[in-house]
């Protein structure tokens with residue numbers, strides 16, 4: 001379906017042409033004076049110079065051509081040369097009716113269907129999930145859903161960090177604690193036990209302990225590096241331990257992500273890219289891109305117009321080890337081979353921007369992606385506490401994701417129990433659903449690249465620009481519709497009627513913007529635009545609701561029209577929150 005704004009601009013442009021002006025002046029925007037009109041065109045002002053005419057004269061000419069047009073209830077030229085537009089109720093109603101009948105509420109399939117890999121989540125195996133990983137999961141999941149809804153072929157990949165020093169640290173720590181384990185016995189040739197020699201809670205305790213030790217004990221750190229190297233070389237016992245670490249960790253990660261309503265299509269990991277490294281490096285040498293510098297193998301990636309220094313991309317360090325960049329380069333090779341993506345989007349902390357600049361440039365230079373493969377980096381800012389510093393626990397430690405979620409849920413639960421008399425169990429379940437909306441909306445309503453303050457109190461408020469407020473609005477609509485259906489024929493077809501009040505029309509106009517908002521937020525990787533939209537939509541609905549007697553309306557046809565309108569509002573709101581990655585409860 002054409003966007004409403006374009007339909008209006010089409011008519012206005014035609015009027016410019018009919019009046020003897022260039023049609024390109026017919027651009028239309030949403031009015032910045034909603035008290036005066038709904039849309040406006042400033043083209044007459046822009047054209048004044050070209051035509052050596054007062055803008056108001058041009059505006060008058062154009063407006064004269066549109067007086068009979070039934071798209072408009074009112075179209076007028078006002079000094080110094082604005083064209084103010086009010087749409088006719090019939091036109092808006094017809095547009096909404098078409099939306100209602102269209103599969104995605106008037107959102108068109110994309111002109112070009114992309115295959116998009118979204119690299120998000122990015123947890124490091126064996127380290128507990130902490131809030132730092134929260135943003136990637138929340139933003140990435142939403143970007144995935146938005147693009148998929150739009151009609152692209154989207155693959156979400158968690159890209160586990162499973163190949164770094166943390167593995168060597170755990171292996172060495174375990175060796176110190178349980179040297180008798182067969183994994184450490186060099187001459188061992190038998191099968192390794194299928195049961196892991198640790199539980200998830202032990203594993204989570206082992207890593208921080210080993211990490212702390214490596215900071216004070218040089219020899220231990222050396223051993224951990226060596227163990228990592230041995231593991232990467234494929235030493236049997238270490239490989240078997242690694243398998244255990246992976247299994248135990250991944251089970252726990254899946255549980256955590258599922259609590260967040262985050263779902264990956266692929267559970268690939270850094271180590272999966274390792275087999276692609278040797279050939280890739282060979283190729284980069286053959287193309288004369290890779291050369292030795294201070295004992296390391298590097299590729300130059302700086303460009304003429306760089307405003308800051310972009311250091312060479314290191315493929316192999318002087319000690320022979322490969323790095324994060326080598327893995328990411330090889331992962332691109334792997335992805336191109338297995339999935340032929342037309343686009344790869346990385347949702348990662350913005351502090352890694354330089355790393356991705358280097359990796360993207362190196363891939364392009366080496367030709368491991370096609371010329372038109374898009375590589376995008378969506379860098380997000382830091383989640384801060386109320387003190388403006390990176391979010392921590394009360395005693396200054398790293399906040400675990402589970403703890404954070406539990407805190408939010410408790411806050412919401414207390415709110416529900418304050419003024420409701422629902423059962424304990426229902427309150428707990430509802431608190432979970434609302435809590436998730438508080439966390440996700442609190443994050444997504446900010447532009448991703450900005451830092452933001454995680455404020456439990458504000459995020460869980462049922463009023464204002466919050467997730468719970470949106471849910472509250474949806475629940476309100478559900479309850480009206482439910483009551484309506486208890487006394488009326490539920491199977492009836494509901495026909496939208498032209499608006500009778502200003503608040504009803506405002507709600508209708510807001511609904512028409514759906515396709516435009518979704519397209520924009522997909523193109524700009526900007527879930528915050530959906531948040532801003534549904535906040536506006538919820539506000540418009542609530543004004544309408546406060547001014548309108550819906551359930552006590554005696555004119556049955558009119559009442560059915562209201563029901564059609566609010567049920568479309570509900571569907572749009574629910575579609576939007578699904579794109580943000582949360583859902584609404586039945587009541588709250």
Ligand code: ARG
Nearest residue numbers: 119122123124159161328348
């Ligand atoms: N594991 C990394 C980290 O915790 C994030 C991975 C992001 N994805 C990537 N392809 N590098 O920093």
